[in-house]
Amino acid sequence: MNLIEWKKPGFNSSLSELDLLQNELSKFFDADFMDSRFFGRNSVPAVDFAEDDDNFYLFMDIPGVDKKDIDLTISRNVLIIKGEKKNLKNVDQEKVYHNEIWYGTFERSITLPDMADDSNVKADLKDGVLVVTIAKKESVKPRQIEVKVN
Amino acid sequence: MSKENIIVPAGKISSTKDQITLQLEMPGVSKDNLDIIIENKLLRIEGEKQMPDFKNGWLHRERRTGKYVKEYTLEDEVDENSIKAAMNKGILTLTVDIKEKAKPRKIAISG
Incomplete structure (x- = not known):
């Protein structure tokens, strides 16, 4: 066997x-x-990236971060977002029972597509979400071409 | 509509001798998209995360989508009529007063 x-x-x-x-x-x-x-599950905040005909859009969830504690720089098509999430002020004689909220500094750099116009960038912070709008270069935008029929 | 994702927000609970403070991180929620419901000692917080709709325009996605939901049981020591809520920079802060009789008190020693 x-x-x-x-x-x-x-x-x-x-x-x-x-x-x-x-x-x-x-x-x-x-x-x-x-x-x-x-x-630090939040030390690299999550981002979304999207596009439409005119712009690229970057979304980053950073609840509790002040506008003045965010530093945005852009050079050679690399967007660097640095920031600090400060601990909310502790009230006198406050006892903390449970804390899942993360504090500290964060940094994220994002290479932008070639067709991004790095001289035309806007940023907005609303409801704890940072939205960076980067225009597309004029030359790559979809455009209508008129067809002439003789 | 497809089944909605539930996001459990990160939270912090702290207290002073008079008040309990609850903070919840809910980025993308404005005060108009927030519901705070108290029913039978159950505190339920729901917030709809506002996401733009890019259809095929999404190139990369990491952020969670869905609805924030968190529930707490209110103990007898807190006064549920005293709950105050504020939404700021994507953080919901709720404060509730501790009932007078539940506060720590000093007992004088006689004699």
């Missing part, structure tokens, strides 16, 4: 379970520790 080694379906690797576990652990330690999964 022959004994055939049992293998999990779809498990063709020669690695043992233990090796696989070791790989998973290594992945964990190889990960960038500044990654938002590990520390």
Whole structure:
């Protein structure tokens, strides 16, 4: 009678379970520790990026941040957003029972598409959301071409 | 309408001897899109996150979309009629007074 080694379906690797576990652990330690999964889930605030015919739009959730604590710079099509989220002032004799709110500095740099006009940028802060509007270069905007029929 | 995502906002609870303060981070919510409901000692906070509609214009998305929801139970020690709410920079701040009888008090020693 022959004994055939049992293998999990779809498990063709020669690695043992233990090796696989070791790989998973290594992945964990190889990960960038500044990654938002590990520390300060808000220290790299989430952004959305969108476009319409005329502009690009960047949205960043930064609740509790003052306009004066945000620093926006743009050079060579790279937009850098730096800021600080300050701890709300502590009232005298206040006891904190539970805090999930993160405070500290944050920074994010975003490379803009080539067709962004970095000399035409507007920023607005509303309801804790930063909205940066970057115009598209005139030359890349869709335009209507009139067809003449003779 | 598709099933809405529920976002649980990050919060902070603190107190002084007279008041309990609750802060919730709800970026994208203005005071017009916020509901605060008290029913049978249950405090329910709902906020609709306003997202522009770019249809096919989204190039990259990381922000969560949906509706912020958080619920708390109000203990007997707080006066639910005293709740005040303010929305500022995407942070909702609620304050509620602690009832007089629930406050810490000093007992004089006689003799």
